[in-house]
Amino acid sequence: MALKGNLKDVGLHQLLNLIYLAHKTGALTVQGEGSEGNAHLYFKEGKLIQASMDSQVTRLSDILVKVGKLTADQAKAVRARSKVDTDKELGLLMIQSGMLTQHDIIQGVKNYLLESVYRLFTWRAGAFRFDPNVLPPEERITVAVNLDHLIMEGSRRVQEWEQLRDELPDLDVPLKLVERPTTNLRNVNLTVEQWKVVPFINARNIFRQIANYLRVDEFQIRRIVFGLQTAGLVEVMQGVGGGVVAAPLPPPAPPPVGRSVLLRVIDRLRKI
Amino acid sequence: MQTVKMVVTGPFSSGKTSFIGSVSEIPVVRTERKITDSTRSIKEQTTVAMDFGRITIDKDLALYLFGTPGQKRFDFMWEILSEGMLGFVVLVDSARPETFREARRILDTFRGYSNTPFVIAANKQDDEDAWPPEDLKIALGLDQDVRVMPCIATHKDSVKHILLELLYIILENASDEATPARKN
Numbered sequence: 001m002a003l004k005g006n007l008k009d010v011g012l013h014q015l016l017n018l019i020y021l022a023h024k025t026g027a028l029t030v031q032g033e034g035s036e037g038n039a040h041l042y043f044k045e046g047k048l049i050q051a052s053m054d055s056q057v058t059r060l061s062d063i064l065v066k067v068g069k070l071t072a073d074q075a076k077a078v079r080a081r082s083k084v085d086t087d088k089e090l091g092l093l094m095i096q097s098g099m100l101t102q103h104d105i106i107q108g109v110k111n112y113l114l115e116s117v118y119r120l121f122t123w124r125a126g127a128f129r130f131d132p133n134v135l136p137p138e139e140r141i142t143v144a145v146n147l148d149h150l151i152m153e154g155s156r157r158v159q160e161w162e163q164l165r166d167e168l169p170d171l172d173v174p175l176k177l178v179e180r181p182t183t184n185l186r187n188v189n190l191t192v193e194q195w196k197v198v199p200f201i202n203a204r205n206i207f208r209q210i211a212n213y214l215r216v217d218e219f220q221i222r223r224i225v226f227g228l229q230t231a232g233l234v235e236v237m238q239g240v241g242g243g244v245v246a247a248p249l250p251p252p253a254p255p256p257v258g259r260s261v262l263l264r265v266i267d268r269l270r271k272i
Numbered sequence: 273m274q275t276v277k278m279v280v281t282g283p284f285s286s287g288k289t290s291f292i293g294s295v296s297e298i299p300v301v302r303t304e305r306k307i308t309d310s311t312r313s314i315k316e317q318t319t320v321a322m323d324f325g326r327i328t329i330d331k332d333l334a335l336y337l338f339g340t341p342g343q344k345r346f347d348f349m350w351e352i353l354s355e356g357m358l359g360f361v362v363l364v365d366s367a368r369p370e371t372f373r374e375a376r377r378i379l380d381t382f383r384g385y386s387n388t389p390f391v392i393a394a395n396k397q398d399d400e401d402a403w404p405p406e407d408l409k410i411a412l413g414l415d416q417d418v419r420v421m422p423c424i425a426t427h428k429d430s431v432k433h434i435l436l437e438l439l440y441i442i443l444e445n446a447s448d449e450a451t452p453a454r455k456n
Binding site for chain 1: 274276371439
């Protein structure tokens, strides 16, 4: 029987915890509400073995390019040389040609898989369905990942995401380069992602447009802009974040009745 | 006449009124009103104060079953109804995961009123979308020792089984010294 629900009611960390504790095997599909399409996760005996999103590449050579294990030219070359079609055969070909080791491939697939799931942690809503005993296609390379560590890291990233959202709540505001930065610019080192954003910073471009153009998600654009903002290079209009109210726990008050009364009730209830 | 009482609680539309109706020897005394807000798409009427059912144990003793209102805006009734209860049942609609968080909130609230025993009834197990009790237990974040039982609130035997299980737990915790039950 499939488990169905929505991430807004049962969070991803709860779902993964359920799969982990119950040692479940099966496929989890989450319908994305944004541009990322659906997410597909596979589990075997409580471990994550495969994950992908509709919007992401799924072929091994493309994955290895994404995680920096292969260059685009190498991937192209290996695909041109290969008459095979499955990831396992392609992986074997790369190992035999000395291009990569088995460890490189496994690590690359694992990193890609983890990044997919961490991105999924930032989804606030999305209908999900867990189908028991469904495994990924045979030709895909699977890697077993323990869910306990993944849940912790995912939760940490959610916290980071929430902090970023509080710092930069509105994606529909323009960014502006600071005219006279107080920081010593010689000491500022920008990442590749930050450099990609810089040329688009002007009064006409709002955050969301830049993110859409560069094909980065809300989490990534917030992180990039927050980095630029912290470095004193850009200015944005800021909103305010919300607070969380914790419920107090009142003291307990036991109200037992005697055993004889309970036994009479049990006896009667058995007979109705 | 001595009376003892148990409370049946749970989110809106989890099946509390049906649960009590399945075992009560009197027609359930209902305080239902037509729903006027968006939840009307789920059901037409809802309990606003309480449901009340009764099982006569013998000539000197009766068991009262009180059902709490499910909608959050009537939750001021919960504490009143929980006063002096032997134990409580938290009914959860296993096929509506959007209510699980609310079920957990209700459970925590009732545990805060009193540390009386309770069981979780994973209702609507005849629905093909129902989450199994063991999965529901994890989804609700419950401790291993909490009893989560399969339930179909419209089936008398299923309800009887839940109530008996709760009574066995209460019995385990009861002392030999009788605390007098309420007298009418």
